[in-house]
Amino acid sequence: MKLVLETVLQGGMDAHLGRGHGEITDPGEAVDHCNGARAKTVVADVGPVGIEVPRDRDVLGI
Structure with a gap:
């Protein structure tokens, strides 16, 4: 149960951020x-x- 809930929540965060957990963005890109x-x-x-x-750290104010 714990693993299922945490996996779903992490998937939602990945979708919100637009990238997977641990993925790096381009330098200088303003991202959450x-x-x-x-x-x-x-x-x-x-x-x-x-x-x-x-x-998340609300860098973009969204």
Whole structure:
């Protein structure tokens, strides 16, 4: 459950940023960046599940 949730969330972040996790952009390009993750607890059918939710650094103000 944890792996599935974190994979989906990372995929959403990759789509938001327009590139995959760890991919490098062109020098000088103004881009938003992934800025680590924060811990969250999700209540699922199997009980509470601790996950890491990726967060972005809002460089572009979007």
